[in-house]
Amino acid sequence: MREWKNILIFGMGLMGGSLSLAIRKKIKTAKTTGVVRSEASKDVILKQNISDFVFLEEEFFQNRKFEEYDLVIFATPVHSVIHHIQNLNSHSQTIYTDLGSTKKTIIDAVHKKFSNESHRYVSSHPMCGSEHSGPGAAKENLYEEKLCIVTSPNGLQSGIADEIRMFWEAIGCWTLDMEAKEHDETLAYLSHLPHLVSSLLVQTAIGNPVVNKQVSEAPRPITGGGFRDMSRIAGSNLEMWLSIFQENQNQIYESLKNLKSELEQVTEAFHPSHPLDRDRITEFWKESLLSKEKIQKTHEIY
Amino acid sequence: MREWKNILIFGMGLMGGSLSLAIRKKIKTAKTTGVVRSEASKDVILKQNISDFVFLEEEFFQNRKFEEYDLVIFATPVHSVIHHIQNLNSHSQTIYTDLGSTKKTIIDAVHKKFSNESHRYVSSHPMCGSEHSGPGAAKENLYEEKLCIVTSPNGLQSGIADEIRMFWEAIGCWTLDMEAKEHDETLAYLSHLPHLVSSLLVQTAIGNPVVNKQVSEAPRPITGGGFRDMSRIAGSNLEMWLSIFQENQNQIYESLKNLKSELEQVTEAFHPSHPLDRDRITEFWKESLLSKEKIQKTHEIY
Numbered sequence: 211m212r213e214w215k216n217i218l219i220f221g222m223g224l225m226g227g228s229l230s231l232a233i234r235k236k237i238k239t240a241k242t243t244g245v246v247r248s249e250a251s252k253d254v255i256l257k258q259n260i261s262d263f264v265f266l267e268e269e270f271f272q273n274r275k276f277e278e279y280d281l282v283i284f285a286t287p288v289h290s291v292i293h294h295i296q297n298l299n300s301h302s303q304t305i306y307t308d309l310g311s312t313k314k315t316i317i318d319a320v321h322k323k324f325s326n327e328s329h330r331y332v333s334s335h336p337m338c339g340s341e342h343s344g345p346g347a348a349k350e351n352l353y354e355e356k357l358c359i360v361t362s363p364n365g366l367q368s369g370i371a372d373e374i375r376m377f378w379e380a381i382g383c384w385t386l387d388m389e390a391k392e393h394d395e396t397l398a399y400l401s402h403l404p405h406l407v408s409s410l411l412v413q414t415a416i417g418n419p420v421v422n423k424q425v426s427e428a429p430r431p432i433t434g435g436g437f438r439d440m441s442r443i444a445g446s447n448l449e450m451w452l453s454i455f456q457e458n459q460n461q462i463y464e465s466l467k468n469l470k471s472e473l474e475q476v477t478e479a480f481h482p483s484h485p486l487d488r489d490r491i492t493e494f495w496k497e498s499l500l501s502k503e504k505i506q507k508t509h510e511i512y
Numbered sequence: 513m514r515e516w517k518n519i520l521i522f523g524m525g526l527m528g529g530s531l532s533l534a535i536r537k538k539i540k541t542a543k544t545t546g547v548v549r550s551e552a553s554k555d556v557i558l559k560q561n562i563s564d565f566v567f568l569e570e571e572f573f574q575n576r577k578f579e580e581y582d583l584v585i586f587a588t589p590v591h592s593v594i595h596h597i598q599n600l601n602s603h604s605q606t607i608y609t610d611l612g613s614t615k616k617t618i619i620d621a622v623h624k625k626f627s628n629e630s631h632r633y634v635s636s637h638p639m640c641g642s643e644h645s646g647p648g649a650a651k652e653n654l655y656e657e658k659l660c661i662v663t664s665p666n667g668l669q670s671g672i673a674d675e676i677r678m679f680w681e682a683i684g685c686w687t688l689d690m691e692a693k694e695h696d697e698t699l700a701y702l703s704h705l706p707h708l709v710s711s712l713l714v715q716t717a718i719g720n721p722v723v724n725k726q727v728s729e730a731p732r733p734i735t736g737g738g739f740r741d742m743s744r745i746a747g748s749n750l751e752m753w754l755s756i757f758q759e760n761q762n763q764i765y766e767s768l769k770n771l772k773s774e775l776e777q778v779t780e781a782f783h784p785s786h787p788l789d790r791d792r793i794t795e796f797w798k799e800s801l802l803s804k805e806k807i808q809k810t811h812e813i814y
Contacts, residue, residue, distance in 0.1 A: 337736035357734060386730055396726045399717040400735050404742040406778060407713055409800035414771045415701040416803035424698045425807045428688055432659060433702050433807065434639035439741040440706040441808065445801025448794065456788050463782040469716045470779065473772055476708060480765040486758050492750060498711035499747025501718035505727045505735065506743065 211376045214240040218279040220294070222246045222255055222264070223450075224340055225309050226285030227348030230261040232381045235350050243279070245270045246345070254345045277302035281377070283334075284308035287453035292319040295331070300324055306331040307374055311339075311397065311450070312457035313361045313390035320363040328367050332374045335359040335393065336383055337401070341446040351382075358383035361390050398461035400505070402454060403469065406462070408444040411437075513678045516542040520581040522596070524548045524557055524566070525752075526642060527611050528587030529650030532563040534683050537652050545581070547572045548647070556647045579604035583679070585636075586610035589755035594621040597633070602626055608633040609676055613641075613699065613752070614759035615663045615692035622665040630669045634676045637661040637695065638685055639703070643748040653684075660685035663692050700763035702807070704756060705771060708764070710746040713739075 214237050219226045222244040230242040244261035246252050255264045265274065276282045277299055284291040288310045296319065298306060310316050313333055320331045338356040340347065358378040362371045375385045388396070415421050415437075425432055433441075455462060476494060479487035502508075516539050521528045524546040532544040546563035548554050557566045567576065578584045579601055586593040590612045598621065600608065612618050615635055622633045640658040642649065660680040664673045677687045690698070717723050717739075727734055735743075757764060778796060781789035804810075 337734075339736060339738065356736070357732065359734075384732060386734070388726070392722055392726065395720065395722045396734065399720050399723045400727075400739045403716065404713060404738045407709060408738070408742060409797060410771060410774050410778060411706060411709055412800050412803040412807060413796070414705065414767065414774050415807060417770060417774070418697065418701050418767070420694055420697045421701045424690070424694065425702075425809075430659065430686060431807065431809050432639075432661075432688070432698065434641060434658070436641070436706045436710070436745045437702045438808065439744055440710060441804050442741055443738045444804040445797050445799075448797050448801075451797060452788075452790055452793060455782070455793060456790070459782050459788050460784050463779065463784055465716065465720070466775065466779040466782060468719060469712060470772065470775055472712050472716050472719070473768065473775065476712060477765065477768040477772065480757070480761050480768060482762050482765055486754075486761050488754060488758070491754060491757060494715070495711060495747050495750050495753060497747075498714050499750075501714040502743050502746040505714060505717060505733065506740065507727075507733050 211380060212280070212373055214280050214377070216241055216243065216279045216281075218243045218245065218276065218282045219261065220245045220282060220284045221286035221290070222251060222260065222345045223285065224343050224345070224347045224352070225336070225338070226283070227255065227260045227345035228338075228350065228352035229283065229285065229309070229381070231348055231350035232353050234262070236380050236382065243274075251345050258346070258348070260345055260348055275299075276306075277304050279304055282306050284310070287450055288312050288316060288457045289453050291316055295319045295323050298323060298331070300327055300329060302330075304330065305370055305373060307334045309334060309336055311335060311401070311454045313388075313393040315457045317361060317363045317390040321365070324363075324365050326365070328365050329363070330367050330370050331363060332366055332371050333361040333363070333390075334374060334378065335361070335397075336378065339446075341443050343447040343450070354382040356383050358385050359388045359393055360385050361388055361393055394458050395461050398458055398465045402458060402462050403465040405443050405446070405451060406466065407469070408441055412441045412444045513682060514582070514675055516582050516679070518543055518545065518581045518583075520545045520547065520578065520584045521563065522547045522584060522586045523588035523592070524553060524562065524647045525587065526645050526647070526649045526654070527638070527640070528585070529557065529562045529647035530640075530652065530654035531585065531587065531611070531683070533650055533652035534655050536564070538682055538684065545576075553647050560648070560650070562647055562650055577601075578608075579606050581606055584608050586612070589752055590614050590618060590759045591755055593618055597621045597625050600625060600633070602629055602631060606632065607672055607675060609636045611636060611638055613637060613703070613756045615690075615695040617759045619663060619665045619692040623667070626667050628667070630667050631665070632669050632672050633665060634668055634673050635663040635665070635692075636676060636680065637663070637699075638680065641748075643745050645749040645752070656684040658685050660687050661690045661695055662687050663690055663695055696760050697763050700760055700767045704760060704764050705767040707745050707748070707753060708768065709771070710743055714743045714746045
């Protein structure tokens with residue numbers, strides 16, 4: 211593996227901050243530099259010693275250049291990543307990547323920027339979000355054992371994808387290559403739809419007056435582990451999710467339509483005009499167990 | 513608190529088995545007797561020493577009576593609880609309860625059985641299920657810090673509800689009184705709907721051919737913590753859930769209809785014929801965070 215020396219993390223929220231901690235723990239040769247938008251974030255990073263150096267955005271652009279770093283990691287929402295791709299210097303030796311949750315618009319921006327030139331930009335998606343946000347929530351083990359999807363644009367210089375894969379593996383991730391459109395379609399169902407469903411579920415629950423009254427009056431939460439787990443990610447990190455929804459609007463729309471169609475079939479099985487359709491529910495329930503096991507690659511042990 | 517001596521747990525799956533372990537740990541005066549349907553369950557209970565005594569159902573009814581116990585706890589699906597309520601001896605000193613996930617049909621059966629007589633049947637719902645089932649999955653701390661909802665039928669003898677509350681508190685639960693219809697409406701939204709939604713989510717995901725191909729080919733699961741948590745309860749314990757769905761069909765139907773209405777509004781915000789409706793999504797997302805905090809009684813700390 212390349213001996214990484216200077217790594218820039220542009221954007222130091224939960225993901226960027228945790229990555230800085232992980233790099234400092236796992237890649238002893240590297241110094242990390244963080245770039246943030248607010249004085250408040252800068253203070254947190256300094257106080258909690260999250261990176262070796264930290265700049266506000268304006269300080270960074272006045273004093274430093276991306277080309278001074280071995281590796282630049284964009285850890286901001288996708289629309290901001292796309293903005294910075296437009297201004298990259300195509301002749302630098304710097305390797306560029308990002309932590310974007312969607313890929314198609316990033317890869318399109320890379321293709322547009324470099325057109326027929328070869329380049330050193332490879333996109334990454336480490337799947338290790340959390341319902342928390344901000345550098346104060348950073349944890350050095352956030353990336354441990356997590357999947358990092360690697361998406362290579364056309365024109366990527368030979369060997370760069372391998373360097374990035376080795377970087378993520380050094381951090382503690384396992385890696386998988388995925389083409390941009392497949393990534394966005396897969397993630398619509400395995401990440402974006404679940405976040406929307408979590409929010410829909412809490413909104414549906416609170417919309418019922420009896421539930422609203424009961425949860426207001428109870429001294430502690432009236433929920434078992436099921437609801438708690440299902441609602442954990444509701445309403446998390448608005449800015450990040452608006453960006454994801456914007457970038458992946460069409461795939462998410464398709465996933466919501468497909469959910470509605472599944473929902474309508476199950477709802478019909480409960481229609482009060484007839485006894486519960488036990489056969490339909492049984493088939494649905496058994497299939498969902500198999501689907502879960504297929505996706506999670508587990509088998510019930512009891 | 514009453515000095516419990518002989519406690520019968522009728523049905524020794526995950527819930528009954530875990531309760532037996534908790535009683536033996538927390539209530540040193542009490543011996544537990546379990547009743548099971550299968551030789552396989554009896555073997556597990558004997559081998560793992562889950563209760564002091566164990567009978568197959570037919571052995572139990574040939575040799576024992578409910579009235580020989582201080583406390584009888586029905587830990588079977590609700591339709592089976594209702595069946596046994598019909599055959600209770602109304603003159604015994606035994607206290608009866610159950611672990612039923614729905615209340616209205618149980619309370620109706622108690623009212624029908626005892627009509628104007630006073631009785632000692634109070635219904636319980638400890639909210640501590642799991643995606644696992646069977647006595648082999650029993651854990652002595654399953655009930656620790658969990659909510660147990662207590663529902664008192666008409667005609668309940670004075671002091672019995674207090675005895676049951678103290679029993680659950682001795683086991684480690686906290687208790688809340690709830691009337692049967694309110695219980696079933698509340699639980700439709702906070703437990704039954706989430707279980708259906710978890711199953712709907714995995715079915716929607718696996719129904720997409722790209723997702724299906726990606727999850728089939730990947731060496732490890734392509735999921736972050738969000739999907740993993742959201743899918744954990746999909747397809748769990750068919751027999752128990754069929755029983756719950758049967759007993760609470762109407763309330764669950766209403767909750768599914770309300771979810772569909774919320775889903776349609778959010779889907780419209782993603783319609784590809786216009787740019788993402790950021791205002792609508794922002795309002796929905798912020799409200800869902802508030803709703804989650806209201807239900808879970810937490811506040812985001814970051």
